[in-house]
Amino acid sequence: MKIAVCVKQVVTREWPIRVNEQKTWIRDQDASFELNEPDAYALEEALRLKEKHGGEVVVCSAGPARAAQVLREALARGADRAIHVESDALGSADAFQLAGALAVAIRDEAFDLVLTGLQSDDQGFGQVGVVLAETLGVPHATIIMDVQVDAAAKTMRVKRELEGGWFQWVSMPLPALLTIQSGINQLRYATLKGIMTAKKKEIRKVSASAVPAARQRIVSMYVPEKGKKTQMIGGSPAEAAKELVKRLREEARVI
Amino acid sequence: MIVVVAEQREGKLNRATWETLAAAQQAGGPITVVVPGALVAGIAGELAAADVKEILALESPALEPYTPDGYVAALAGSIGELAPALVLLPHTYQTRDFAPALAARLERAIVTDCVAIKGDGSSRTYVRPMFQGKLSADVAAEGPAPHLVTIQIGAYRADAAKRGASAAPVRTVAAKVDAAAIRQKPEAPFKEAKQAVDLSQAERIVAVGRGIKGQEHIALAEKLAKALGAEVAASRPICDSGWLPMDRQIGSSGQTVAPKLYFALGISGAIQHVVGMKGSRTIAAVNKDAEAPIFEVADYGIVGDLFEVVPAMIAELEKS
Ligand SMILES: Cc1cc2nc3c(=O)[nH]c(=O)nc-3n(C[C@H](O)[C@H](O)[C@H](O)COP(=O)(O)OP(=O)(O)OC[C@H]3O[C@@H](n4cnc5c(N)ncnc54)[C@H](O)[C@@H]3O)c2cc1C
Ligand SMILES: Nc1ncnc2c1ncn2[C@@H]1O[C@H](COP(=O)(O)O)[C@@H](O)[C@H]1O
Numbered sequence: 351m352k353i354a355v356c357v358k359q360v361v362t363r364e365w366p367i368r369v370n371e372q373k374t375w376i377r378d379q380d381a382s383f384e385l386n387e388p389d390a391y392a393l394e395e396a397l398r399l400k401e402k403h404g405g406e407v408v409v410c411s412a413g414p415a416r417a418a419q420v421l422r423e424a425l426a427r428g429a430d431r432a433i434h435v436e437s438d439a440l441g442s443a444d445a446f447q448l449a450g451a452l453a454v455a456i457r458d459e460a461f462d463l464v465l466t467g468l469q470s471d472d473q474g475f476g477q478v479g480v481v482l483a484e485t486l487g488v489p490h491a492t493i494i495m496d497v498q499v500d501a502a503a504k505t506m507r508v509k510r511e512l513e514g515g516w517f518q519w520v521s522m523p524l525p526a527l528l529t530i531q532s533g534i535n536q537l538r539y540a541t542l543k544g545i546m547t548a549k550k551k552e553i554r555k556v557s558a559s560a561v562p563a564a565r566q567r568i569v570s571m572y573v574p575e576k577g578k579k580t581q582m583i584g585g586s587p588a589e590a591a592k593e594l595v596k597r598l599r600e601e602a603r604v605i
Numbered sequence: 606m607i608v609v610v611a612e613q614r615e616g617k618l619n620r621a622t623w624e625t626l627a628a629a630q631q632a633g634g635p636i637t638v639v640v641p642g643a644l645v646a647g648i649a650g651e652l653a654a655a656d657v658k659e660i661l662a663l664e665s666p667a668l669e670p671y672t673p674d675g676y677v678a679a680l681a682g683s684i685g686e687l688a689p690a691l692v693l694l695p696h697t698y699q700t701r702d703f704a705p706a707l708a709a710r711l712e713r714a715i716v717t718d719c720v721a722i723k724g725d726g727s728s729r730t731y732v733r734p735m736f737q738g739k740l741s742a743d744v745a746a747e748g749p750a751p752h753l754v755t756i757q758i759g760a761y762r763a764d765a766a767k768r769g770a771s772a773a774p775v776r777t778v779a780a781k782v783d784a785a786a787i788r789q790k791p792e793a794p795f796k797e798a799k800q801a802v803d804l805s806q807a808e809r810i811v812a813v814g815r816g817i818k819g820q821e822h823i824a825l826a827e828k829l830a831k832a833l834g835a836e837v838a839a840s841r842p843i844c845d846s847g848w849l850p851m852d853r854q855i856g857s858s859g860q861t862v863a864p865k866l867y868f869a870l871g872i873s874g875a876i877q878h879v880v881g882m883k884g885s886r887t888i889a890a891v892n893k894d895a896e897a898p899i900f901e902v903a904d905y906g907i908v909g910d911l912f913e914v915v916p917a918m919i920a921e922l923e924k925s
Contacts, residue, residue: 361736363737363815363873366894367736367739367740369740376736376740387842445705445715446709446714449709468701471736471737472735472736473735474717474718474733474734474735474736474737475705475717476701476705476717476718477705477708477715477717480673480701480702480703480704480705480706480709481705481706481708481709483706484677484705484706484709484710485709489673489674489788489789490673490706491673491702491789492673492698492701492702493698493701493702510698510702511698511858512698512794513697513698513857513858514857514858514860514861515796515797515858515859515860516794516795516796517794517795517796517797518791518792518793518794518795519791519792520789520790520791520792521789521790521792522788522789522790523788526788531858532841532842532845533841533844533845536847563747563748564747565708565713565714565715565746565747565748566714566716566744566745566746566747567744567745567747568742568743568744569730569742569743569744569745570742570743571735571740571741571742571743572740572741572742573739573740573741573896574734574738574740574741574898574901575741576900576901577901577902578901578902578903578904580900580901580903580904580905580906581904581905581906582900582906582907582908583905583906583907584908587909587910587913587914587917588917588920590907590909590914590917591907591914591915591917591918591920591921592917592921594889594905594907594918595918595921595922597905598866598887598889598905602866602886602887602904602905604809604865604866604886604887605809605833605834605866605922
């Protein structure tokens with residue numbers, strides 16, 4: 351099986367987010383970055399499918415030069431090679447642009463399966479995978495928690511998560527695209543050996559020339575207004591704890 | 606004209622449809638509600654109570670059960686004919702599954718997970734969370750109409766949707782769907798084996814998030830829960846890591862709870878978590894980040910390190 355995994359580089363959760371002067375994007379020149387969390391699960395699922403069915407796992411990312419970091423990490427975890435659609439503008443691009451950029455890189459390779467995460471931790475469109483499927487002309491299913499491939503029959507059966515604890519199995523022919531939900535498997539981390547061999551693996555650069563026009567534009571970004579009046583309790587941890595217990599007992603009367 | 610796409614499963618209307626209707630009414634202008642499905646007369650009749658111009662029952666046997674291929678084909682045809690300025694959909698799992706493909710098929714913009722609509726006409730912007738809710742953005746849709754916009758669950762109140770003076774007319778249209786072209790073959794939805802704990806009955810809940818750092822610290826939350834007479838629950842990443850069983854997960858893909866007290870420890874307050882607990886009577890939160898979105902829904906907040914605050918709380922509770 352030839353499997354593509356789309357991985358996005360996003361700012362780390364710990365980085366204290368600051369908006370730029372124009373209020374149209376974050377000040378990402380001072381940010382630290384990591385692999386988008388659901389994409390790590392998508393990569394793990396691809397590696398497990400390869401272990402079972404043989405083949406190749408290719409990781410693809412669209413983004414500025416710094417995105418090579420997440421490709422290296424994916425290679426260290428076991429991906430065979432990488433494709434990097436490189437352009438500074440892709441760091442804050444919309445889902446159509448990103449899906450367009452990824453489609454150019456993926457289209458000619460005839461993958462049996464394309465995996466993406468279900469959502470990015472930065473823009474959180476929840477779109478790139480589904481738009482990519484439509485662009486490539488392959489069937490898709492989203493928010494997947496199990497993948498069973500019948501390689502001989504070129505079909506698969508996947509478990510979709512629905513709301514409120516419901517699930518559903520869906521079958522479809524290959525090639526296809528799935529968006530993977532966090533928690534589908536237990537992640538493996540890169541070993542020292544993995545990190546060493548990753549240095550010899552190929553990262554092919556693709557130019558981002560055929561990127562479509564943006565279909566959405568950020569007019570302004572800001573810290574959300576608070577809807578509810580929260581009583582913030584200050585003081586040392588001991589003082590705050592004591593005061594909170596008091597208010598929960600005497601004011602809210604819930605303990 | 607605004608099109609609202611209704612969501613139904615097995616003949617039952619998803620309540621989020623009424624929330625999306627409220628959003629459409631507040632945006633202004635005539636509204637057509639499109640109800641895709643095999644036999645949707647019942648649901649169309651239910652929605653006819655709303656103050657809208659028309660209900661369009663978009664029917665085909667190929668639309669039951671739901672598949673993204675079926676819905677994209679049916680809705681692309683219908684939206685093409687109606688030529689609305691705006692298409693609103695509830696931001697459910699089903700919408701996530703087909704709407705981006707529909708927008709791609711129509712070559713139109715789609716803005717997802719919106720909590721508000723500002724302005725009108727060409728100066729309209731949509732407010733949506735970014736960076737896991739740490740920021741909000743006003744986003745403009747570019748390119749020709751219609752623009753597709755999905756509305757976050759709970760952003761508008763279902764009971765804010767205005768009812769009409771008389772029932773809206775219902776028109777039934779045959780959807781153009783080729784059953785043979787549908788590539789996904791779905792099976793019946795199911796629930797995993799009976800949940801061991803029913804947290805919806807708990808009076809008090811101590812919920813832990815990624816701020817708890819490691820499995821070995823879960824015991825600290827359990828100790829606080831014991832002192833409060835509470836059940837322990839968690840955000841999704843804690844259950845994904847196997848630190849607590851899946852049936853203790855709160856949120857859109859876990860349980861929905863409304864206890865007297867919900868105590869959130871090291872939980873950022875992402876919308877998928879908040880939908881599962883915002884109905885709690887009293888919400889208290891401890892988080893080291895003063896800007897964490899959890900403080901937008903909390904009644905009481907402590908900005909601090911849970912590893913300092915929680916032991917102090919346990920000591921305080923055990924005192925009396
Ligand atoms: C379709 C879909 C469905 C989902 N379903 C669910 C669901 O059902 N339930 C759910 O919970 N999530 C769900 N999620 C995931 C959700 O979007 C968030 O990623 C998740 O809720 C974040 O969990 P968290 O708050 O524990 O972690 P984080 O967002 O990483 O937050 C950790 C918090 O801990 C704080 N912290 C760190 N250290 C300390 C310390 N020492 N003391 C105090 N505070 C500290 C940090 O400031 C931070 O705010 C879903 C996502 C999607 C896309
Ligand atoms: N720039 C990118 N490069 C590679 N993959 C991406 C990129 N942006 C999004 N994706 C993939 O698409 C998924 C959904 O992203 P989004 O539509 O932004 O929520 C992510 O989990 C990734 O797998």
